[in-house]
Amino acid sequence: MNFFDEMEARIPRGKVRTRFAPSPTGYLHVGGLRTALYAYFYAKKNGGQFVLRIEDTDRNRLVEGAVDVIIRTLRETGLIYDEGPDVGGPYGPYIQSERKTGYLEYAKQLVEKGAAYYCFCTKERLETLPDVNGARKYDKHCLHLSKEEVEARLAAGEPYVIRQNVPETEGANTYHDMVFGDITVDNNEMEDQILIKSDGMPTYNFANVIDDHLMNITVVMRGSEYLTSTPKYNMLYDAFGWERPIYIHLPSIMKDAQHKLSKRDGSASYEDLIAKGYLKDAVLNYIALLGWAPKDNREKMTFGEMLEAFDIDGISRSNSIFDENKLNWLNSEYIKEMSDEEFLKIASPWLDKSVAAGGKYDYALLAKLCKTRISRLDEIPALVSFLDGFGEYDTELFVHKKMKTDKALAKEYLPLVRECFENLDDWSEKGVHDALNALIAKLGCKNGQIFWPVRVALSGLASTPGGATEIAELLGKEKSLERLDFGIKLLGKE
Numbered sequence: 001m002n003f004f005d006e007m008e009a010r011i012p013r014g015k016v017r018t019r020f021a022p023s024p025t026g027y028l029h030v031g032g033l034r035t036a037l038y039a040y041f042y043a044k045k046n047g048g049q050f051v052l053r054i055e056d057t058d059r060n061r062l063v064e065g066a067v068d069v070i071i072r073t074l075r076e077t078g079l080i081y082d083e084g085p086d087v088g089g090p091y092g093p094y095i096q097s098e099r100k101t102g103y104l105e106y107a108k109q110l111v112e113k114g115a116a117y118y119c120f121c122t123k124e125r126l127e128t129l130p131d132v133n134g135a136r137k138y139d140k141h142c143l144h145l146s147k148e149e150v151e152a153r154l155a156a157g158e159p160y161v162i163r164q165n166v167p168e169t170e171g172a173n174t175y176h177d178m179v180f181g182d183i184t185v186d187n188n189e190m191e192d193q194i195l196i197k198s199d200g201m202p203t204y205n206f207a208n209v210i211d212d213h214l215m216n217i218t219v220v221m222r223g224s225e226y227l228t229s230t231p232k233y234n235m236l237y238d239a240f241g242w243e244r245p246i247y248i249h250l251p252s253i254m255k256d257a258q259h260k261l262s263k264r265d266g267s268a269s270y271e272d273l274i275a276k277g278y279l280k281d282a283v284l285n286y287i288a289l290l291g292w293a294p295k296d297n298r299e300k301m302t303f304g305e306m307l308e309a310f311d312i313d314g315i316s317r318s319n320s321i322f323d324e325n326k327l328n329w330l331n332s333e334y335i336k337e338m339s340d341e342e343f344l345k346i347a348s349p350w351l352d353k354s355v356a357a358g359g360k361y362d363y364a365l366l367a368k369l370c371k372t373r374i375s376r377l378d379e380i381p382a383l384v385s386f387l388d389g390f391g392e393y394d395t396e397l398f399v400h401k402k403m404k405t406d407k408a409l410a411k412e413y414l415p416l417v418r419e420c421f422e423n424l425d426d427w428s429e430k431g432v433h434d435a436l437n438a439l440i441a442k443l444g445c446k447n448g449q450i451f452w453p454v455r456v457a458l459s460g461l462a463s464t465p466g467g468a469t470e471i472a473e474l475l476g477k478e479k480s481l482e483r484l485d486f487g488i489k490l491l492g493k494e
Contacts, residue, residue, distance in 0.1 A: 004109065007102065012091060012216045016048025019217045020074075020081070021055045021208060024066035027269040028073045030261065030322070031223060031253045034287045038250065039221045040079045041310035048218075052084030053211060054095045057201050067095075073270050077284055078303055083215075091215045096207050103202035106210050106240075107162045107195050115239035116195055117143050118150050119163045137191045138163065162196040164206075164232065173231035177247045179315050180224070185231045193232055205229065209236045212245060221248045248312060251291045252319045261322045273327075277350065277377025282331040290320040300333055328375035336372060340364070343371050347380060354381035354388075361387060361474055369465035386459040387474065390483065393460035395490055403448025410453035411491040413443070417454055418484040421477065429473040436469065457487030 018039040022032050043050040052074065054067055071086055083089030093099055110116035119142040129136040143165060145153075154160065167187070174184045195206035202210070212220060227249050237244045255261045261268050273283050285301055293316070294301070294309035301309065335343065344367040351363055370380050398410040416439060424435050440450050454468035458480060464471060472480045 004105075007214055010091060011214060012049075016043055016046040016219060017051060017215065017217050018043040018048065018219045018221060019051040019053050019212070019215065020079075021053040021211075022070055023055050023058060023061065023204075024063060024070060025061050026063035026066050026069070027271055028070055029268055030270065030273070030287055030290070031250075033073065033077070033270050034253065034290055035221055035223065035250060036074060036079050037077075037284065037288055038248075038292070038310070038315075039219075040081075041307050042219060042221065042248075042312070044307060045310055049082040050079070051089070051215060051217070052081040052094065053215070054085055055204060055207065056095060056097045057197075057204055057207050059097075059199070059201065069271070077270070077280060096202070096211065099207075099211070100200060100202075102214075103207055103210055104196060104200060107202070107206065110164070110195070110236070110239055111162065113239055114165060115235070116162050116164050118145070118154065118160050119192075119194075120145075120153055120158050120160050140165075140168075140192060143192075159198045161194045161198050163192040164195055164236065166190045166192050166232065166235065173234070175230060175234055175244070175247065177227065177230075177249050178312050179249055179251075180227060180317055183227055183230070185228050189228070190232055205232065206236070209233050213237070213240070213242050218245055219248060220245045221250065224249045224251055248315070251316055253290050254319045254321045256321060275378075277379065278327065278331050279334050279346075279377075282327070282334040285334075286327045286330050290322065291316050300330060332375040335374065338371070340368050340371070343367050347371075347377065350377050350380040351384065354384050365470070365474060366465070369470055373465050383465050386461050386464060390460055390486075393456075393490075395494060397456045397460070397462055398453055398491070400448065400452050403452040404446050405449045405452050407491060407494060409445075409449050410456070410487075411494070413445070413450055414453055414457055414484060414488050414491070416443070417450065418481065418488065421472075421481055421484065424477070427473070427477045429469045432472045433469040453487075454484075458483050 020032075020036040020039050022028065022036075040050045042048075052071075054070070056062055056067075067085065071084070074081065081087070083091065083094060085092075085094045088094075107116060111118065119138075121138075121141060125141075126136065126138070129139060142163070169187050172184045172186050173190070174182055177183055193205050194203050196202055211217075230247060230249075234244055253261045270283065274280065281303070284303060285299075285306070288301075288306050289299065292310070292314045294306075294314060295311070296309075298305075298309070338346075344364055347367040347370060348363055351366055355361055366384060370383055373383060374380060395407055398405065398407045400406075417436070420435050420439050421432075424431060426434075436450055436454070437447075440447055443450075451468045455464065455471065456462070458468060458471045458475060460483075466474075475483070
């Protein structure tokens, strides 16, 4: 059995097979994660298999540890692949650089068929080609070399690449995409792309076709930027006599109407979002909705619900804008649904970052107060900063029209509150609350005329997690009295 027959004999048959084929360039873009999510859903909805393949042919862009990032992210998000670099499988290797010999053999087969040719053009010659709309189209110079000359130059060890031979014919090439419908590309827009580089490595454009065939990837899912490249891939399939896969191209994820979401935007990767304090489930939910909608237009869904609802018909042709406000809302909904115990567990590391001494305050109470007041976890430090970051503040904070209070009333009532607190034995939220209510009844004033000045005096802020009584319980009696004294002193300077 020759090389090609052996490779063909290994190809799996009979099942839907999708793949996620990222380049290990440092982080997993949300667009890449969305592709993986949809490919996983499609495979599992159709009783098929989901494959992870690492496309590392561009050696200059490789980032150490990036493969580990990709694997960790997929596992963390529940996108468990059936085959991949770390779990193996019968159709590997699953890293392109480990399949180098095979690509060259297939490229040589195309040369024999006249569908590709050796190119010996130097960088200097290529730079002399006419620049048309910012790009230089190769002029097929080496296509016309005789077989004898090619063999002689190969024997002499001249550097070369192997180029695809795109026929110079009038007309257009049309194929069908399951999202965008029939796509037509003029033949004169396609050039003789490089298949094998001078270092012997395949280009992405060649390697992905070979690998998809040998792994029998029946459905190719990728970004819409490849819509116009696909006819060149189809020519390769046709030249080999292979069956083309089903194509599903996905719309781009945009920062705004004109710009794609990029790493520079700070929310472009899964790791960026988790570092900002978004929850995994909220991130997956939101990313799934960037270009897809279920038939019932639900927005909040569990992973299982998304899998059940997923349908190609729900994928839009229009680009999606990454709306951080929408993600914030969705994340806050996930946070609110958590039990107090669950939230305390994930909030504690953020409280550690914001409180000077761990265990100094009641984390359970702090977490409970923060839970309904944040949209993401990284808002916690600022929300509780008053605990250890207390200092001078603007006395205008004591003015609150809705609470029917002002600086004069605060100046009058805070000393009375201080006296009340000093004599209070039950220093709990309920104990403080009852004591202040008793004082209000005694004075015959409005609730806000006591509770608001106390809240300001204890925090120095207009917005806090919890009100006056919760803050008092957190601070404890001694610190609460100190801050009341500070507030009284500030008002006394007026």
